[in-house]
Amino acid sequence: MTTGAAGGGVLVPGALVARLERLIFGHRPLILSLFALGTALFAGLCGWGLRIDCSFNKTLPVRHEYMRTYLDPKAAEFRGANRVLIALIARDGNMFTPEFFAALRKATDEVIVMDGIDRTQVQSIFTPNVRYLEVVEEGIEAGNVVPADFTPTPANMARVRDNIRKAGIIGRLVANDLSGALVSAIVLDQDAQGTAVDPIQVARELELKVRQAIEAPAAAAPPGARIGVRSAASSGLDTLAVPRHGIDVRMIGFAKVMGDIADGVAPVLLFAVITVLLTLLAVRVYCQSWRVAFVPVLCSIVAVIWQLGALVLLRYGVDPIGLLVPFLVFAIGVSHGVQKISAVSDAAFAGLDSTEAARRTFRQLLAPAVVALLADLVGFVTILVIPVPVIREMAITASIGVAIVILTDLVLLPVLVSYVHFDAGYHGRVERRSAYLAPRWRQLSAITAPRPALAIIALAALLAALGWWKGRETPIGDIHAGVPELRPDSRYNRDNDVITSKFGIGVDVLTAIVESQEPVCVSHDLMTAIDRFGWRLRNVAGVQEVITLPFVAKVAIAG
Template identity: 40%
Template sequence: MKISLANRIEVALFRHRLFVLVLFFLTSVFLLFQASQIRLDASFTKNIPLEHSYMKTYLKHRANFGGANNILISVCDSEGDIFNPEFFTALKGVHDKLFFIPGVDRIQVKSLFSPSTRFVEVVEDGFAGGPVIPADFQATTEGLAIVKGNIEKAGIVGGIVADDYSCAMVKAALLDINPETGEKLDTLQIAEKLENEVRQSYEKNNITVHIIGFAKMVGDVAQGAKGVVLFFAIAIAITAVMVYIFCHSIRLTILPIFCSLIAVVWQMGMLSSLGFGLDPMSILVPFLVFAIGVSHGVQMINSVVKKVGLGLTCTAAAQASFRALLIPGGIALLSDTVGFLTLLSIDIGIIRELAITASLGVAMIILTNLVLLPVMLSYMTIKQSAKVGQLKEESTVWLALSSFATKGPAVIILSITAALYLVGFYKGQELKIGELHAGAPALHESSRYNTDTFLITDRYAISVDYMSVIIETTPEACTYYDIMSTINNFQWRMENVAGVQSAVSLASISKIVNAGYNEGNPKWRVIPRNQQTLVQSIARVPSSSGLLNSDCSVMPVILFLEDHKAETINTVIDAVQAASKVLGTEQVQFKLASGPVGVMAATNEAVSEAQVPMMLYVYGAVILLCLISFRSIRATAVVILPLYVVSTLAQWLMTALDIGLTVSTLPVIALGVGIGVDYGIYILSTMSTKLNEGAKVQDAYLAALKERGSAVLITGLTLAIGVSTWFFSDLKFQMDMGILLTFMFLVNMLAAIIVLPALAAFFWPSKAEEEKDSGEVQIAGRTGI
């Protein structure tokens, strides 16, 4: 039935070759126009698992307490302290500029110039206070001295003023919607404004501006992602050289590259037509689509040229190659597609978009490289003497490699493979979920963004890695001693957890205020038991402080962490859950989590939960496709087992290189499986035909090597060399992906050439061995053994 279907498609296709070419041309023109309309699209919510319980809490209370999508701008004086007119002019300018950027939540803009930045001091009559910077402030010696005194009274040194008075901070939160347009906030536009209108406008002379936050980080990633265009050009050049070495023809080199570029154009055009943008984190996918397309194109070129060498015309060779490669090539590309689609099971928007982007690209390859390419080849003139993939001693090399399909060498190969698998499985258990390094993980530590991050964390007493534990209780709960005492006990427990630098809550502020009402005596730094006194101690804390909502029914405890490494986050999350079991009641409920680290914790848990199901889905789908293609359990086994070993070794490599399993590295495993299976399918498709004809395993493997060995080697090397250029990327996540993909492309190719035939030697015993085994069974039966 397969052959009949392939024949029907072949006849319909090649009878109407001109119509097919015109249809492809018109479609390409339309989709090229659509592709020109595509734009980079980054959104904070795409990077978080919205259905996770932590994120439901985060979204529920984001309006009152802000979210994790914050901007921190530190304005510094590189030659002294901040108390000079030039610095305060720059700080005021940064505050005002940030305040009026569309998409910034103006209520939550905070700096020394914010009216909500106030000081309170104890005087003879009780308390006195006001804004840190008075309304009549003048940057004179006297005015600056007053501000310095107010800063110290306000207790904001280390918060929005650096410990050494060299910098001051401007903080803000971003909205999801641009209030001017009513559309989704353009994060990349915000990043551009921060760079051009804030940093470049006010960073001059001895004033420096340091900006961090999700929007700025994504903007820097987008800038680094523009380098992907250069890597794309390098990859095309490398691919062209490799394909030319393979086919020794400029025309045959251009064709598969042209068809693969058409697939990329179609992919971009389809994304634009469907209303999708291209996220900076998935901008690498078009390169993968191009590389996959070339690898399948080389298989088609290889087949056509060899059939021409057997005496067929170009048209007949193209038809025969189309018929021969439609099923194995289609199955291989479907495996790639399924590998990408399994990523839809992960509840993180950016990964789902990557899955859709990659799946569309591979679907386009099925049309451009399995349909368009053979049709175009049918119009070419190829000499019968043309050769592809010829090695000087090809027959000797292939003959030597074919020995892998005999039991002697196979035992050695499988023993080494088993040993590597056991070590890889053992070491792979040490693979950690989440980020393992300080700073923004998508960027190198030496990047401007991470340099700014390290400066801010070094000069301020606060950490940019913070998490809010939301305490939900009853209205006016902050006026009851038992509830405030419970919050205070929880905070004390958290402050004594390894990895927590400090913590703040309404309860801790009320203790400070209560002491102030009692002449600052530290003995009175306790939560008042008297309700009137307790109300007095919290009355001056506004809801804009982020420590309570309007009716005091929700109060967060903000935990400042040493870093955002996976181990630190896990330790703190475990401690929060343990404390909530002890202290939580129906009246007082501790809910995880908000803040940047809360988002990271939810993301890490989503990645951890998705890891095993994703692998089961991708392997299940690939196994099903192999069973459909080969209709043989043992044929499926010899393709899948090497693939599984390489996946295990990839996890060992991640552990050895200190690469955590994150949003950017998790898809690589699925991509490696989906693309890596192609090699085995192409080799086994020839082997299975020969085996069904009664050939020995070694002879069947030798025939497969002669027909497709060169193409498999060249595509594996081309893919590996292409992604290896990512080692030099400005983006750390791209570098990590490049390392892992290079490993998986190369080792999967080697596994298909070395391990697959070794397995086949045992899965397909020769007829002599079968007769021998049958004879031994009969003798044993007659002798009663």
């Protein structure tokens, strides 16, 4: 004997359905106790070990030829995509003041000693790896843009201004209008102990040690006050006054994106509570009983708790980009659960008690529910073929959630609903709703007549054709400035607008590596080819600046 959705169809053997029914409904207290215990344990795991987990390399399509080059150990010294840019902007438009230089030195020193930063690649006008070259009568003169013995005198400020021009860093480390300067840093994948660097922690340290240290004291000062900025270096910049509201700090980079998204977790939790309440209200309106409506919502919450707890057991975290997945699992659980409570309500309306109604629904919907949820599971597992680690993690997280929904909707929900007793007014509420909706359903059913149906089919075909035609124009990748994960008016996107408008550089950097059997710098043909390649890139729309070895050589030779 076999059974299907309504007793027919070869889906699940009838003997197996009967055995499962006796097993589940014959041990209802035990099943509820096991689910309660499991939920408590998984909730404890969530509170103890659930973490935000993000990594720059997880966002890369690792099979793409560009990414294979990026991840090649031979190209390690050319990496630099995971960078942060910290821009200090003088509000009066003049960066050549002692106060601004004190703040810039402080920012540089804080970034250099910060955990997770590659201190050898930190660049600002204060770092010794930013130098100028000049051809003089005696030959070539070179030196740091800001000399080691720098003191904030007018003569030294003029000297630094001249060094900036000779170093060719206007647009890269100094604003085009000389109103500000950058500190550029590379975020490591692992620290010296081999521990993965947390971009979110890097973002928080940047906020605390750089932005707040420079902006917050000034913002808290009374009008006209001047705030001392201390620097670790010993020079005339050790203790200088910073004018109130005189300097803005702007920061962009992957670490800052992840940090800003992580800072939005608290509003997400509030949104989750609102989502649960609105869903409960919608299910109540549908099934006309608070007791029944509570069952699928509770089962879905249990599924989400188990899902998050399972991630802790598997040593996974929640990626900020994947915060949507628990909401998706909750929605899947509610949608499938409502189908079951609808069938239970129909059986109860027909005169069955809650236990018998739950049993009949279990028999009727076991096979369709298994097929539907397995289809959801297969859909998420299919996403695993995308060779981007963060998307694969989202697929694994969603698959775990759907697998748990299968357990909660097929076992926990029937047991819970079997304890629900329908109140005396339930039948009356259902009859009144049916009487109210019946004429409207009759009116809506007119679309199934031949002529309206043909018109709807024709309209659908037209929309499909238009969708295919316009779909070819769909851009791939980012089409707006900033990051789409954050609001256009978010602090990060505002910072991005300021930095890209004042500097000829951003965090979107394409590095082309030339491999050769002979040293490139002594080959005229290779240097010429690289120079032509750089010229072509400069003429590509959207390219802000191109720096090549021949370009640097020309600057050095020309002085």
